[in-house]
Amino acid sequence: MFRGFLCARKTSQANENAFNKEARRQQAKYAIAHGASRNGEENIMEFLSGVTEKEALELDELLKPERIGSTVKVNGAVHTVRDMGDVVFVVLRKRGGLLQCVFEEGTSSLAAEKIREAQTVELTGTLSADERAPHGVELRVTEGEILTTPYDTLPLPIGKWKLKTSLEAKLNNRSIELRNVRERAKFRLQEGIVRGFRDFLYSQQFTEIHTPKIGAKGAEGGSNIFKLDYFHRPAVLAQSPQFYKQMMVGVFDRVFETAPVFRAEKHNTKRHLNEYTSLDFEMGYIDSFVDIMEMETGFLQYTMKLLEEKYADELRILNVTLPNVEQIPMVRFDRAKQLVSEKYDRPIRNPYDLEPEEESLIGKYFKEEYGADFVFVTHYPSKKRPFYAMDDPEDPTFTLSFDLLYGGLEITTGGQRIHDYQMLRDKIAARGMSEEGMDQYLDTFKYGMPKHGGLGIGLERLTMKLVGEDNVRETTLFPRDLSRLEP
């Protein structure tokens, strides 16, 4: 397997295997960093053999009980400096969390007065247990080095526990304000959600796909499509991977994608974005569209457990109570409307649509009546769903589709799709749509497809509800909306 890598050299380097690997690595680093090998030394040829251990330790290492009392080196950004006279407390921000470092007068070769907020530093000292420090440990500094220094004082007090800054100001200083520990924790939890989605679906034998975001035609049609010029041809940005994931069900049975989607909607609300991350899946050989909702329930169960196990710090920092996902109720669209109309004494204005306030009341109803954080609303009216939605054979006014509401907000739309070629074409015709540009999509059905369905989850909305925010921009790294195209 390791085909003569070290001994293939024609010169007598056959015993090179005996070399100490670490020594060679250091030599290599030195050689590359200092440009030694370009001076023509024929014998110098360096190799990399993977990640090497760093002397500076991360928080997970520092928190091992056996480290207490030992001399350690750490690096990080200066998060806060608190000068108490003969003692200066410097809190470092590391990727794993905060670390308190203590400068006592006369004990450190690096003077504490030189330390300023937003520097990056490398400090050496003795690790000590101290209950008052974050994570119960602190570093008693003996020496150190300032690595980099900022050019100005920070525009926001990121060292504070809660950043009481307007959303607008936060977005205008996004790369700075996210250095606040609570602010960044939201996006760690967002990572956990995507990670849970993928890992759960891998375990359920889904295949991950990557579909193009530039195309000739949108999947849903309509006016909410961004248009662009593609080498002098008209093109659009994908509103969803819908066509592609259906096409791939015939290949892989079960597929998923986690990728951006683009909606040119002119909504300016707290829950709409013009670009967001969509967690999409599509699955074949379903018995009914309930299979899809069961799969989503499984994803939520898996993910909440993952968050509990691997993102406990972030849950604690944000004081998040995980939602109840053991059992998720489902209710028909028309029945849900009727239930909230009765309980909250609210007339049904439009029997074929859910107003945002009705969604919110459905959430309230199921929370009050069943303690449920989530509720599947099923059987949306056909006229409100795209052409590829499977109508309910019992009553084609409705579809075998659903939304998932979380705290009264739609975070998922899904359902069974039409798998029969003729039925699909008939529906396209009945809607007065054109088949233009859908050739390969339609061919997929002509050449045989299993019964299937799927869903799309809005990642930022799900994160928003999880962390208890009320504006989706709070949980979008760099939101895009009607007015915001930067940074």
Added chain:
Amino acid sequence: MFRGFLCARKTSQANENAFNKEARRQQAKYAIAHGASRNGEENIMEFLSGVTEKEALELDELLKPERIGSTVKVNGAVHTVRDMGDVVFVVLRKRGGLLQCVFEEGTSSLAAEKIREAQTVELTGTLSADERAPHGVELRVTEGEILTTPYDTLPLPIGKWKLKTSLEAKLNNRSIELRNVRERAKFRLQEGIVRGFRDFLYSQQFTEIHTPKIGAKGAEGGSNIFKLDYFHRPAVLAQSPQFYKQMMVGVFDRVFETAPVFRAEKHNTKRHLNEYTSLDFEMGYIDSFVDIMEMETGFLQYTMKLLEEKYADELRILNVTLPNVEQIPMVRFDRAKQLVSEKYDRPIRNPYDLEPEEESLIGKYFKEEYGADFVFVTHYPSKKRPFYAMDDPEDPTFTLSFDLLYGGLEITTGGQRIHDYQMLRDKIAARGMSEEGMDQYLDTFKYGMPKHGGLGIGLERLTMKLVGEDNVRETTLFPRDLSRLEP
């Protein structure tokens, strides 16, 4: 934790916990699928509690030795039908692989003559060991049902082992031709690469981010940017997440993203795409830019092991020999040029650029001399790298940057970035560029940043080299190039 979900109902349903869960699930499915609950039965409220086991088994279950001799149900697509007279062999295509099903005359209630290619079917029978069958098992069919039937015969012989079809014809029938087992295996390996990238970086404490693809300004500048209209404002599609990932180094230390990038380059070559999936990472607190290459080496080592362990079937189907990643040589740009010029007797035409043929020869050189499949080429000329690249303090004509070549093809570009605010502004000015639209990017450095660097890997190119293809479109699900915008 499970807050009165089942007993919160005001009516006397307190003992509902005793209900058999499976029975309730079946009832729920029935109720939803048949619309029972909409007729106003007050007592019916259904709950989903996750993924439930299916009667029809997947290949991993079928291959358990204890299944041999038992009666099982399976579903799948009819991949091939071979009529031998009194015996008909029907091979099903399932997500886990192929399954041979045998119809012997008079033993099945479903007549074998009704089975046609590209149907989806559900079959029941006895599972038997047979060395001649794929995976060593076959199903002796006793009954079955045809689930769906195609409207036409397949346009490509996807049942053949090797699909001898032109790339053009394959792309024109993408959702059909990928039903060929070898064709789809390429994209399973592609999944393994992305999965390896993410899992390895999670283990190295990177945080996954999602950055916008629509923006006001490109990271690299230049003419290869797709332009679009964003609510009557000019906007562009992201060429890379470069600015964003650097900005997030100040927040998370280490970040990565796996997402589409867009390049409006007018190249029409076998290795260029106008949209591709970029595996990007960026890491802070590096000692030198060798750290970045070591991280990439670690990713490759982890991923090859993952492929070996979890994608053994696909490796076997495609007859892939995994590349040597135990140690990866690195060589300076200028030295690499000199080495191939000497060995292959080729004059150096341009000392500041690598021609594709030179890249290819560097690959050849390191394969011949060291048995190496990969080689890091370091210290690219400054004038060929973007403004944010860190110049080599020893000689600012060159940068602390690298490309990774795989079999002589560039699959990665990376390097150390400028972390000093003033140095960055000076470089922008020296290049005659404008700071317009870079405010938040530049502010990130003004308010302090650690020494850092990162890289971007072209997923489709890496997959192409791994499976031994010579056109990147072969390993792109739905390629976008100068002429192809559909499907």
